[in-house]
Amino acid sequence: MKYTGLTYRPPFEAKSLLLQVTEGCSHNKCSFCTMYRDIPFAEESLEQIETDLKEARQYVPDIPRVFLENGDAFCLGTERLLAIADLVHRYLPKVETITMYASVKNIRNKTDGDLVQLRQAGINEMNIGVESGLESTLAAMNxxxxxxxxxxxxKRLKAAGMDYGANIIFGAAGPGKARENAEETARLLNETQPFLIFTGTIHAEPGCPLYEDMQAGRFTENTIGEYIAEEEYFLSLLDLKDTYYFGLHPSNVIRMHGFLPRDREYLKAEIGRQKEKLSKVLDLQPSRVSGEGGIIF
Ligand code: SF4
Known part of the structure; x- marks a missing residue:
């Protein structure tokens, strides 16, 4: 299988076949992201994709799920994605779901009819870096x-019959706008009902604009207490029918998961327990593991 540079996938795609269909990210400009800074965007050739699928068939002929790599594979045109889906089903006939990272930008360049066709070809449950529902925060994050x-x-994606998983970032608006960020992000998720929410906290590595802003004091990160308050408020605003709340990313202050609405009381209680446990460090900003953003306590 061909992979260019580091290959990223969401933790819950650990059992999926990772199939490279692009190199890098077509946007590559988010202020906090260094994932693909040094990798120019390129489309993988259909010949290489077919070669990889032939190889995969030898090892995982019955695999049910494929994750298309890299940063925003849904940027590809509809015809290209349909051709890739065709190849996947030809070589791996048990595949039920073809998924990938996507950006809101990538949906914009597809018609309602395109989205329906892609859903019919098995494309679903994409992991979308929504990050925030707050206008000023999305602009600052570029x-x-x-x-x-x-x-x-x-909403167009959902109307086409596609489920989606939302990545959201606590602290993305900074402490001054934490409540506003929680309110607008919860409103966006309530209106679009993702099947999964993947939470993380804002952090930056050298090589991205946010890192420079943090070093120069132009962006202030939440304290541990402010992160907890933002998540607690956000959770209280969520009105979801059936969503997996996945808060196990190492960058989180509180690592927990559960289904909403079923586990709401458990998640609230866990926040209370952690607030108590961390009472001596609530006023501190988190220390991070270099290179991965995980919080050290
Ligand atoms: S966060 Fe996603 S869309 Fe933004 S630059 Fe990174 S990979 Fe690309």
Whole structure:
């Protein structure tokens, strides 16, 4: 199998086949992201994709799920994605779901009809870096789309029959706008009902604009107590029908997971327990593991 540079996938895609269909990220400009800074964006050739699928068939002929790499594989045009889905089903006939990372920007360049066709080809449950529902935060993060577009594009995706998983970032607006960030992000998720929410906290490595802003004091990170308060408020605002709340990323102050609405009381109680346990460090900013952003206590 061909992979260029570091290959990233969400933790819950550990059992999926990782199939490279692009190199890098077509946007590559988010202020906090260094994942693909040194890798120019390129489309993988269909010949190489077919070669990889032939190889995969020898080892995992019955695999049910494929994750298309890299940073925002949904940027590819509809015809290209349909051709890739065709190849996947030809070589791996048990595949039920083809998924990938996607950006709101990538939905924008597809018609309603395109989205339905892609869903019919097995594309579903994409992991979308929503990050925030707050206009000023999306602009500061240079996500390349507005909050209004996030609402309308995610609604179009859902209307085409696609489920989606939302990545969101606590602390993305800084402590001064934490409540506003929680309110607008919860409103976006309530209106678009993702099947999964993957939470993390804002952190930056050398080589991205946010790192420079943090070093120069232009962006202040939440304290541990402010992260807890933001998550607690966010959770209290969520009104979801059936969503897996996945808060196990190492960058989180509180690592917990559960289904909403079923486990709401457990998640609230866990926040209370952790607040008590961390009472002596609530006013401190988190210390991070270099290179991965995990919080050290
Ligand atoms: S966060 Fe996602 S969309 Fe933004 S630059 Fe990184 S990989 Fe690309």
């Amino acid at each position: 996500k390349g789309y507005t909050a209004e577009e996030a609402f309308s594009e995610l």
